[in-house]
Amino acid sequence: MNILPKKNWHVLRRENIKRVKDDEKKAEEEERQRLGRVHRAENEKKLGELRKHRNTSDPGPSSNSSFKHINLFEEEEIEGSNERNEEYEKEQKQKIDKFESQLGIKKMFAEGTNELNKAQSWYEKKPERHYDDFNDTSIEGKKVSWKDMLKERCSKDVEEFKEALMEEIKRQKEKEKEDKKRRRKDKKSSKRDDKKEKLKKLREDRLKREKEEKRRINVLFGIKEEKEEKNEAEKCDKKPIYNSMYHPELARKR
Numbered sequence: 001m002n003i004l005p006k007k008n009w010h011v012l013r014r015e016n017i018k019r020v021k022d023d024e025k026k027a028e029e030e031e032r033q034r035l036g037r038v039h040r041a042e043n044e045k046k047l048g049e050l051r052k053h054r055n056t057s058d059p060g061p062s063s064n065s066s067f068k069h070i071n072l073f074e075e076e077e078i079e080g081s082n083e084r085n086e087e088y089e090k091e092q093k094q095k096i097d098k099f100e101s102q103l104g105i106k107k108m109f110a111e112g113t114n115e116l117n118k119a120q121s122w123y124e125k126k127p128e129r130h131y132d133d134f135n136d137t138s139i140e141g142k143k144v145s146w147k148d149m150l151k152e153r154c155s156k157d158v159e160e161f162k163e164a165l166m167e168e169i170k171r172q173k174e175k176e177k178e179d180k181k182r183r184r185k186d187k188k189s190s191k192r193d194d195k196k197e198k199l200k201k202l203r204e205d206r207l208k209r210e211k212e213e214k215r216r217i218n219v220l221f222g223i224k225e226e227k228e229e230k231n232e233a234e235k236c237d238k239k240p241i242y243n244s245m246y247h248p249e250l251a252r253k254r
Helices: 014-054 074-082 086-103 146-221 226-237 248-253
Strands: 135-137 143-145
């Protein structure tokens, strides 16, 4: 990236070119004023000598006196010495512009731009917002500034927020109470269920124990249970199963 033209001291920057031109114009103006002062001084000196020569007592021409050219329009020249020659200045300016454009120093399209003049257009400026001048009329007819209106609105919002917050806290407390009540109820019901389960288990253990004692007594006295007798009768009623290896015909019949 070429950063040389971005330096403040670069001679081809628009600001530096404008500064040089301003300095040249200022120097030309000072030189013109100096020459004008010199010219006026010479004219005043000549005019003083002419007045002195006119006021001399010797009416006749003197052979010793030096003859000088008499300028009849001297006063008009002195008065017109302060006038500027616009045509000459215009020609000199055109010569300088042509020379600078040939060297590439003069930027033809830069003159009159905001960057060169360091000015801003209307769309580049910040808009002026007169907030302090904004007033509104209330119901009572009093003028209230926007700051007071904003403060009142903020205070209303704060009050509404506080009310909503208190309602939310109250609702949360009621919810916590209901949850505690439900948990207490669930705890009681769970205790009741545990008690029922314990009683049921104890009853099953008792029945199992009684059954085991009864079986032991029957074994001791040689008493068979009805279930065992039924099982033996069923075994007798069943036909024997033959192996298909030795009696395949019986296996087919079955």
